[in-house]
Amino acid sequence: MVQAVLFEIEDNVAVLTIKSPPVNALSHAVRSGIVDGLDRALGDDDVKAVVLIGGGRTFPAGADIREFGHPVQDPWLPEVCNRLEMASKPVVAAVHGTALGGGFEVVLAAHYRIADKDARFGLPEVTLGILPGAGGTQRAPRLAGAKFALDMMLTGRPVPVTAPGAKVFFDAVVDGDLRKEAVAFAQNLISEGKGPRRTRDQRIGFEDPHAYQNEVTNRYRMVARQQEYAPEQIIRCVEAAALLPFDQGLAFERSSFQDCLETSQSAALRHAFFAERRAGKFPELKTGQARELNTIGVIGAGGLAASVAVICLQEGWHVVAATTTVRAAEHAASEISKLLGGAVMRKHMTQTEADEALARFTTASDLVALSEADMILDCTIRPPSAKRDVFTQLDAIAKEGAVLVDAGAHSKVNLLAQATGAPGDVVALHLYAPLRVSKVAEIVLGGNTSEDTVATVISFLRKLDKFPVRAKNEQIGPRILAAYRLAADYIVEAGGTPYLVDQAMRGFGMNLGPYQALDYEGFEASLSAQGSACRASHQPDFVGRLQAAGRNGARSGKGFYLYEGKPASVQQDPEVIELIRAYREENGIDPRGFSEDAIRYRCLAAMANEGARLLREGVARRPSDIDTVMIHAFGFPRWQGGPMKAADNAGLLHMKVELERFAREEPKFWTPDRIFDHLAKNGKVFDDLNTQ
Numbered sequence: 010m011v012q013a014v015l016f017e018i019e020d021n022v023a024v025l026t027i028k029s030p031p032v033n034a035l036s037h038a039v040r041s042g043i044v045d046g047l048d049r050a051l052g053d054d055d056v057k058a059v060v061l062i063g064g065g066r067t068f069p070a071g072a073d074i075r076e077f078g079h080p081v082q083d084p085w086l087p088e089v090c091n092r093l094e095m096a097s098k099p100v101v102a103a104v105h106g107t108a109l110g111g112g113f114e115v116v117l118a119a120h121y122r123i124a125d126k127d128a129r130f131g132l133p134e135v136t137l138g139i140l141p142g143a144g145g146t147q148r149a150p151r152l153a154g155a156k157f158a159l160d161m162m163l164t165g166r167p168v169p170v171t172a173p174g175a176k177v178f179f180d181a182v183v184d185g186d187l188r189k190e191a192v193a194f195a196q197n198l199i200s201e202g203k204g205p206r207r208t209r210d211q212r213i214g215f216e217d218p219h220a221y222q223n224e225v226t227n228r229y230r231m232v233a234r235q236q237e238y239a240p241e242q243i244i245r246c247v248e249a250a251a252l253l254p255f256d257q258g259l260a261f262e263r264s265s266f267q268d269c270l271e272t273s274q275s276a277a278l279r280h281a282f283f284a285e286r287r288a289g290k291f292p293e294l295k296t297g298q299a300r301e302l303n304t305i306g307v308i309g310a311g312g313l314a315a316s317v318a319v320i321c322l323q324e325g326w327h328v329v330a331a332t333t334t335v336r337a338a339e340h341a342a343s344e345i346s347k348l349l350g351g352a353v354m355r356k357h358m359t360q361t362e363a364d365e366a367l368a369r370f371t372t373a374s375d376l377v378a379l380s381e382a383d384m385i386l387d388c389t390i391r392p393p394s395a396k397r398d399v400f401t402q403l404d405a406i407a408k409e410g411a412v413l414v415d416a417g418a419h420s421k422v423n424l425l426a427q428a429t430g431a432p433g434d435v436v437a438l439h440l441y442a443p444l445r446v447s448k449v450a451e452i453v454l455g456g457n458t459s460e461d462t463v464a465t466v467i468s469f470l471r472k473l474d475k476f477p478v479r480a481k482n483e484q485i486g487p488r489i490l491a492a493y494r495l496a497a498d499y500i501v502e503a504g505g506t507p508y509l510v511d512q513a514m515r516g517f518g519m520n521l522g523p524y525q526a527l528d529y530e531g532f533e534a535s536l537s538a539q540g541s542a543c544r545a546s547h548q549p550d551f552v553g554r555l556q557a558a559g560r561n562g563a564r565s566g567k568g569f570y571l572y573e574g575k576p577a578s579v580q581q582d583p584e585v586i587e588l589i590r591a592y593r594e595e596n597g598i599d600p601r602g603f604s605e606d607a608i609r610y611r612c613l614a615a616m617a618n619e620g621a622r623l624l625r626e627g628v629a630r631r632p633s634d635i636d637t638v639m640i641h642a643f644g645f646p647r648w649q650g651g652p653m654k655a656a657d658n659a660g661l662l663h664m665k666v667e668l669e670r671f672a673r674e675e676p677k678f679w680t681p682d683r684i685f686d687h688l689a690k691n692g693k694v695f696d697d698l699n700t701q
């Protein structure tokens with residue numbers, strides 16, 4: 010059996026190397042290996058100090074998340090940390106890669122810490138709905154003060170070891186052979202006669218615990234995400250660190266950790282973590298090889314084309330932006346340099362990087378300029394026949410093996426592929442706004458898309474730090490969104506108000522309610538996206554009515570809400586209520602009331618039912634892919650796990666029965682998909698379909 014922790018001795022120093030690829034997660038085998046290695050080192054009179062280091066690409070990136078939800082096997086991570094801290098010989102943690110979560114808690118428990126200059130560390134447990142449960146909430150504030158520790162724990166963001174404030178954790182940051190440096194550091198400790206230095210004995214930042222409680226934790230309490238359970242528990246643990254003796258603080262942390270772990274929020278967040286990673290697995294790719302990308306071609310003069318060009322330039326590619334007129338080319342060039350200027354202003358890149366990016370950028374008023382591009386993204390939205398023409402032209406212009414991508418939504422990838430002589434090179438990509446921020450993109454395959462093309466697009470997206478999700482023939486996100494919006498419209502038609510629907514869905518955790526989102530999108534954009542609407546025999550056209558009354562969304566000052574006056578003052582508008590009332594009267598609808606819970610349930614059921622259709626039609630591969638899209642593209646609350654996970658939690662049998670009841674009003678839309686029957690009859694949930 011391969012040992013998870015290697016034990017070696019180098020001149021009086023025991024070196025424990027963790028070898029558990031890919032990220033050295035602190036599984037049972039690793040925890041046991043550390044404890045065994047430590048015992049061996051402490052029992053050997055020749056060993057005077059211990060170095061703990063990660064093998065391969067990183068120091069442990071945390072507890073093994075796959076073990077959560079199963080009975081814990083001894084030794085627990087808190088015990089491992091305590092044993093390291095209580096060791097009678099000095100323990101040095103040597104950090105490279107990403108020391109995260111439990112991995113960083115091990116670092117905090119060590120007596121001395123050195124790091125490679127490129128290493129990062131953090132306590133991202135909050136992103137999994139839990140808190141650092143191996144002493145992190147007690148030790149981190151003892152070393153760095155409560156403010157820094159809370160920033161780390163409440164954002165979950167990794168921190169570079171060279172960041173301001175990070176150096177309190179590390180005795181040395183080194184550039185070179187980390188293992189060699191760590192052994193030398195340990196030998197220095199031995200020769201200077203330095204023994205263990207225990208974090209539990211430190212009190213930095215806690216001189217006046219009560220003042221600290223009022224000024225620090227209460228301030229964080231105001232800004233912590235209110236709907237999530239873990240942030241408040243983290244704050245309470247840091248208060249415990251300030252107010253209680255160390256061991257009592259640890260006990261408090263342990264019970265809070267257990268509480269968090271048992272919440273459905275944590276289960277949903279862990280689901281989201283694995284869903285994102287599973288999405289990028291394309292089992293059908295057997296021999297596909299990503300082609301090399303040096304130059305990216307971008308077609309279009311609109312916002313999408315400019316954003317695509319800029320993120321490609323930021324990644325270091327050469328970019329050729331092509332349009333069909335000189336004016337459009339000039340416009341594209343000016344947009345791109347404006348965006349680069351904005352990126353410099355927001356400190357996303359330096360002026361030198363922006364200048365270098367501009368030097369890699371060319372613009373042209375003719376598609377012929379794209380002949381050297383390795384991948385061409387058409388970012389225009391045009392009628393299918395015009396799109397076909399563009400792809401036929403590209404077929405003649407592009408070099409052999411260039412990947413041709415339709416990145417303007419709503420076109421049929423198979424039609425475009427047929428317009429070329431190399432249908433295997435054609436694929437569609439659904440990118441989501443804001444492009445720099447959104448972490449997901451759908452790769453829409455046609456019937457003939459080749460493995461190499463898919464592999465190339467996956468590697469392109471990974472470079473852009475996006476989770477690739479496979480879709481077949483059409484996109485996933487717009488279909489779920491259309492179902493959600495239609496469910497909302499049916500609620501408003503039957504008696505709800507847009508304001509109540511928005512309030513209910515914000516209560517569910519959406520960033521914006523569906524009508525606020527429509528306002529911000531602008532009604533013209535939403536109407537042009539109607540091609541993606543899902544099946545229904547009737548669609549109440551509230552947007553059309555509002556448009557007829559001179560309302561076009563937030564930018565026009567009026568949509569479902571009023572945006573007049575100060576930008577922040579968004580108001581409900583009686584005129585909208587009146588327009589909807591008139592609509593109901595014309596259609597003989599007797600309004601009825603909806604509770605917020607009923608609204609949330611209907612919207613969720615509509616999304617899950619559309620998701621089931623997408624799975625049956627083969628558009629989506631797995632329920633968790635749908636969850637990943639909805640979380641990253643449309644602000645579906647991550648702590649609800651995505652619509653398919655949330656439907657599982659709500660109970661599929663109950664949801665099927667409710668869908669059947671709603672179907673009496675609008676059968677085509679609400680009738681539960683066959684997948685509901687199948688899962689409910691077999692006592693299964695969507696999650697059971699999340700195979701690799």
Ligand code: CAA
Pocket residue numbers: 031032034070071072073074075086107109110111112114133134137139140141142143145283286287
């Ligand atoms: N446990 C189990 N598996 C993990 C893992 C973990 N903590 N972290 C990563 N993995 C797995 C991933 O699922 C993935 O597996 P597959 O290849 O089978 O899909 C593999 O490791 C590689 O991960 P990524 O694809 O994410 O690789 P990356 O290079 O893009 O990112 C990373 C590496 C930054 C470490 C990222 O994986 C990450 O952020 N991991 C989670 C870190 C984390 O949340 N740690 C805290 C855990 S909770 C904890 O520690 C609680 C406690 O206090 C006791």
